Amino acid sequence: MGAVFLGTPACAIPSLAALAGVADVELVITQPDGRAPRSGGRRPPPVKIAAQQFGFEVAQPETGEALHAVIAEREFTVGVVVAYGRILTPAVLDALPYGFVNVHFSLLPRWRGPAPVERAIAEG
Numbered sequence: 001m002g003a004v005f006l007g008t009p010a011c012a013i014p015s016l017a018a019l020a021g022v023a024d025v026e027l028v029i030t031q032p033d034g035r036a037p038r039s040g041g042r043r044p045p046p047v048k049i050a051a052q053q054f055g056f057e058v059a060q061p062e063t064g065e066a067l068h069a070v071i072a073e074r075e076f077t078v079g080v081v082v083a084y085g086r087i088l089t090p091a092v093l094d095a096l097p098y099g100f101v102n103v104h105f106s107l108l109p110r111w112r113g114p115a116p117v118e119r120a121i122a123e124g
Contacts (some may be wrong), residue, residue: 002026004076004096005056010046012082015103016054019080025056026076029067031085032060064089071095 003023005016008031019025028051033042051058061067068091071079079100081088093100106116113119 002074002076004029004071004074004079005047005051005082006030006079006084006088006100007047007082008045008085009083011105012047012084013050015080015082016047016050020054020056023078025054027059027070027074028056029059029061029070029084032062064092068092068095 003019003025004027005019005025006029007013007016016025016028028047030045030047030051033044033048035041036043048058048060059070061070064086067086068089071092072095076096078098079096080103081100082103083105088100104112104116106112106120111117111120111123
């Protein structure tokens with residue numbers, strides 16, 4: 001089973017490792033490198049660093065259209081999304097025969113957004 005993994009922060013790395021244990025991860029997609037706060041240079045996302053250490057191919061599309069193109073040009077069976085940082089369009093979601101599994105850290109749709117865990121804890 002050829003899988004594509006979409007994730008960006010460090011909290012997504014355990015899910016990437018778990019997926020690698022049960023599927024052939026053909027590509028890891030993460031957000032583009034960001035600016036380092038002090039140096040102003042570029043800093044790769046944690047998932048990119050981990051994916052390279054695992055030996056996985058990495059793509060960092062900058063737009064939703066580029067993301068769709070990267071996924072559509074390959075024949076993945078399934079996708080796994082963990083804290084990717086971009087809303088997937090219907091075209092992206094429909095590109096895979098078995099679709100995507102979204103691993104989320106809180107109850108959806110109630111606690112969504114940039115800090116779902118913190119919001120869930122704050123609400124008890």
